[in-house]
Amino acid sequence: MAIAKAERLMNLALCLLGTRRPLSKRELRGSIEAYLEAGSDESFNRMFERDKDDLRELGLVIETVDNLDGDTGYLARRDSNRLPPITLDAEEAAALGLAAKVWQQARLAGAASGALQKLRAAGMPESEDAYEVHSALEPRIPVHEAAFEPLMLACRDRRPVTFDYRKGNSARPEQRQVEPWTLECWRGHWYLAGWDRERGAERVFRLSRISGKVRSRAGAFSAPVPDAVTVRETVESWAGETATRTARIRLRAGAGYPLRARAISVRELGGGWDELEIPYGHGLDAWLVEFGPDVVVSEPADLRTDVMDRLRAVAED
Numbered sequence: 541m542a543i544a545k546a547e548r549l550m551n552l553a554l555c556l557l558g559t560r561r562p563l564s565k566r567e568l569r570g571s572i573e574a575y576l577e578a579g580s581d582e583s584f585n586r587m588f589e590r591d592k593d594d595l596r597e598l599g600l601v602i603e604t605v606d607n608l609d610g611d612t613g614y615l616a617r618r619d620s621n622r623l624p625p626i627t628l629d630a631e632e633a634a635a636l637g638l639a640a641k642v643w644q645q646a647r648l649a650g651a652a653s654g655a656l657q658k659l660r661a662a663g664m665p666e667s668e669d670a671y672e673v674h675s676a677l678e679p680r681i682p683v684h685e686a687a688f689e690p691l692m693l694a695c696r697d698r699r700p701v702t703f704d705y706r707k708g709n710s711a712r713p714e715q716r717q718v719e720p721w722t723l724e725c726w727r728g729h730w731y732l733a734g735w736d737r738e739r740g741a742e743r744v745f746r747l748s749r750i751s752g753k754v755r756s757r758a759g760a761f762s763a764p765v766p767d768a769v770t771v772r773e774t775v776e777s778w779a780g781e782t783a784t785r786t787a788r789i790r791l792r793a794g795a796g797y798p799l800r801a802r803a804i805s806v807r808e809l810g811g812g813w814d815e816l817e818i819p820y821g822h823g824l825d826a827w828l829v830e831f832g833p834d835v836v837v838s839e840p841a842d843l844r845t846d847v848m849d850r851l852r853a854v855a856e857d
Contacts, residue, residue: 548574562613724771
């Protein structure tokens with residue numbers, strides 16, 4: 541009869557905690573009954589590696605040591621696996637409980653729940669009164685984009701990624717090579733901040749515009765990660781809400797009333813055209829394309845190029 545996995549993990553943990561010297565795989569296989577049932581070395585190796593990863597996920601600190609005989613040994617020192625006294629009051633415990641309820645997606649839900657269980661096992665108080673005070677609160681952070689989890693892991697592990705990205709709803713996806721720094725939610729949308737390798741500059745990407753799979757790349761980051769990444773400020777600036785740049789456009793007389801409503805200044809040029817100065821933020825190129833031949837961008841040059849690229853893409857389609 542096969543031995544339950546929980547029993548196998550418990551026996552492995554007891555062996556690693558009880559030894560005074562590192563134990564090799566061969567020694568562990570001979571000491572734990574469940575490993576004796578493994579039909580081959582390959583089967584045992586797969587089982588042991590999974591069990592070791594599971595114990596580490598549960599919080600057990602397992603050290604890997606090279607023995608004098610050339611074998612790799614494993615042990616879990618007791619002083620490394622002992623939590624200090626937990627001194628949380630009822631209000632602090634309730635706050636942690638609320639924080640653990642925030643994440644409801646994939647790995648985050650399991651990690652939050654596991655962390656809470658470890659704190660309770662270490663003596664974190666459980667006050668029903670404290671939880672009842674906040675029972676009306678049901679905090680949630682929605683994550684609907686498939687790109688969120690691989691990007692979250694890439695940010696954590698400092699791994700470069702590639703993905704296909706649309707600059708606007710009508711634009712064709714372009715491949716981006718990015719060194720991801722951080723993720724942040726702003727006004728119900730998730731954004732990634734990182735270093736765009738091809739453009740050689742910091743960029744912010746909206747996750748809902750990432751199409752296809754996020755693919756990890758080998759190698760280290762080529763640009764330093766800043767101490768503070770201001771995602772919200774960058775998004776606000778690019779969205780034109782706190783824009784520090786302006787653009788000059790020519791607009792056909794009698795057309796583009798939404799653009800006129802946002803204009804800082806309007807000057808009649810004659811010949812059926814007006815010149816407008818408007819805030820220049822992220823997404824302005826996609827908005828201007830909607831007005832077709834009624835708009836001509838005068839400056840800046842990068843906005844003019846983006847609008848022309850979009851118009852060419854529409855013409856090709």
